Amino acid sequence: MTPLTAAIVGAGPAGLFTLDALLRQAPDVQVDVYERLPTPYGLIRSGVAPDHQGVKAVVRQFDRAFARDNVRLIADCDVGSALPLDLLREAYDLVFLATGAPRGRRLRVPGEELSGVYCAAAFMAWLNGHPDHRDLEPQVGERVVVVGGGNVALDVTRVLAKSEAEMASSDLCAHARRVTGAAQTITVVVRAPPEGARFTPTELAALGRLEAANVSVELPATADLSVQVVAALARLPSGSPAAAARIRFRFGLQPIEVLGRGRVEQVRFRGAGGDEVVAADTLIVAIGQEASPPVAMERTCPVGWAGGGRGDIPRARMEAAETARRMLAGATATPRAVARARLAAWLQDSGAGVLDWAAWRRIDVAECAAAVAPRPREKLVSWDALRDTARLYET
Ligand SMILES: Cc1cc2nc3c(=O)[nH]c(=O)nc-3n(C[C@H](O)[C@H](O)[C@H](O)COP(=O)(O)OP(=O)(O)OC[C@H]3O[C@@H](n4cnc5c(N)ncnc54)[C@H](O)[C@@H]3O)c2cc1C
Incomplete structure (x- = not known):
């Protein structure tokens, strides 16, 4: 039987709570999470204040999902600028756009x-x-x-x-x-x-x-x-x-x-x-952040701040569960062998897809090892350092 497939673009809270909700509601769904940075977690890593370690600890719950065979992280892969969105839409039954609202609003004075x-x-x-x-x-x-x-x-x-x-x-x-x-x-x-x-x-x-x-x-x-x-x-x-x-x-x-x-x-x-x-x-x-206008098409749905919401992390969890439920209700598993092969070829040729969950864990381990207590981690802050560490060290 053809399994249902889903792509999630953006591994911030909205994307990862959507992943969690999909797995709860349809445990066999095959999900690939695409993230433009070598690291997951979106604003939990790069927005939430560094002294709010309690808030940042919310990320631990996502480890379980990535231990499953039917879930992959494809990091260091920019959907839209590098990987065409149409390729994803052809290759998956459902596509969730959880790319956040990256631009700070300006005063315009x-x-x-x-x-x-x-x-x-x-x-x-x-x-x-x-x-x-x-x-x-x-x-x-x-x-x-x-x-x-x-x-x-x-x-x-x-x-x-x-x-x-x-x-x-x-x-x-x-x-x-x-x-x-x-x-x-x-x-x-x-x-x-x-x-x-x-x-x-x-x-x-x-x-x-x-x-x-x-x-x-x-x-x-x-x-x-x-x-x-x-x-x-x-x-x-x-x-x-x-x-x-x-x-x-x-x-x-x-x-x-x-x-x-x-x-x-x-x-x-x-x-x-x-x-x-x-x-x-x-x-x-x-005074807030701005996203590009949300993209909503058949089988494709914005979620989190990319969808216009500006709530906090608990709100992202609630909205993701609701969006997953609505999208699953109308979804049909469709064989997409040709499109999947095209996507696999694109990932292979571009080198994207090398940085997976294990690669992120190598960054995580290296950052924690570099920290002097009581600091929890010493972050790597350049693209090169992140990519090199993701590829070099073993967990
Ligand atoms: C400074 C700041 C502090 C905050 N502090 C708190 C707090 O203490 N507590 C709280 O509950 N909430 C806090 N929030 C709110 C919280 O961060 C948001 O509710 C939440 O991050 C929104 O999640 P999101 O997944 O929609 O967006 P994001 O967290 O922005 O995640 C979007 C993800 O998509 C990725 N992405 C973007 N474009 C692409 C692309 N083209 N291809 C692939 N991937 C892409 C990004 O790299 C990112 O990982 C804070 C927000 C800010 C700005």
């Missing part, structure tokens, strides 16, 4: 191109060792402004404000350790009023526990303390006045211009009380 202005997505990718962002080398000065009202803005702020000791058990990359302690003031500016901020109380409370920073929150007199996020902001302890870094929260300010000669020196904001200029050596923009 004058001066944004000045040096010292960074998208949070790229900044977090750099300090997490994403090989595409290795050369970002951000200049983090004493006065940092972070624009954004969600947890990514808090991640950036917390990582900058933590002491070396507080980051010691993180997997912050070696090249990024210089950012610890660089900032003296971090001003988090939210365009919405406090009631509209999307910070979660847990992430806010974590800022209140930092040993080397104090926090001040400027809430308007009209702020509604019955709103959960406002109450969490009001509860933030101010910390020690002698702390090395000072974190300030401002609300209801819209950035309208970045000023400076060659590099950022000030950011102009517009609020209810008129314009205000905040001095800054570094501006980090954390």
Whole structure:
């Protein structure tokens, strides 16, 4: 009997939860997971803050799936730029596009191109060792402004404000350790009023526990303390006045211009009380990420952030289970011998498909072995180092 076949493009949370859901709902389905990097896990590896090791540990559950004979990882294979999507659509009964939303949204204000202005997505990718962002080398000065009202803005702020000791058990990359302690003031500016901020109380409370920073929150007199996020902001302890870094929260300010000669020196904001200029050596923009428009065709379905969702990892799991159920309900196993042979020939000729799950495990073992405790891993951060390690070492 012809087995049902599925390709998943992107080995981030959405792709891997889709894999998990497919295997639960149709255990015999043959699944190939295509990933453009030599490493799996998407933003869990390259976005989630390095000091959030508990969140990153979610990846362990995926090992079981890749131990099965009917599942393959085909890493270091860019679908679209290298491997044509049509070839996949011909060779599989179902294709899931889980390629994420890689581009940081921009402010679109004058001066944004000045040096010292960074998208949070790229900044977090750099300090997490994403090989595409290795050369970002951000200049983090004493006065940092972070624009954004969600947890990514808090991640950036917390990582900058933590002491070396507080980051010691993180997997912050070696090249990024210089950012610890660089900032003296971090001003988090939210365009919405406090009631509209999307910070979660847990992430806010974590800022209140930092040993080397104090926090001040400027809430308007009209702020509604019955709103959960406002109450969490009001509860933030101010910390020690002698702390090395000072974190300030401002609300209801819209950035309208970045000023400076060659590099950022000030950011102009517009609020209810008129314009205000905040001095800054570094501006980090954390206002979300963008994907290309989702591609949905017969037997092909976007999932996760590629499908327009912008939720967190638990949400990716829920959506993946639902998408897998819907797609399996309408799927028919079809013999595709000619298309499978064409795909196999393409993989052979291009050299893609060499980096499989065992190759990723060689990277994983090498990174863990290189770390000095309590650091969990010392990441490899260049394409060459990742590829060479994937091919050289044995697990
Ligand atoms: C900075 C940051 C911090 C976050 N922190 C948390 C947190 O603490 N807790 C939480 O629950 N959520 C967090 N999130 C949200 C979480 O990361 C997302 O919910 C989740 O990663 C979305 O999963 P995804 O699979 O859709 O996309 P991604 O994680 O982006 O995965 C997409 C994958 O597709 C691959 N890919 C892209 N293009 C191609 C291609 N052409 N061919 C093959 N492969 C391709 C990519 O390399 C990547 O591996 C954070 C997000 C960010 C940006």
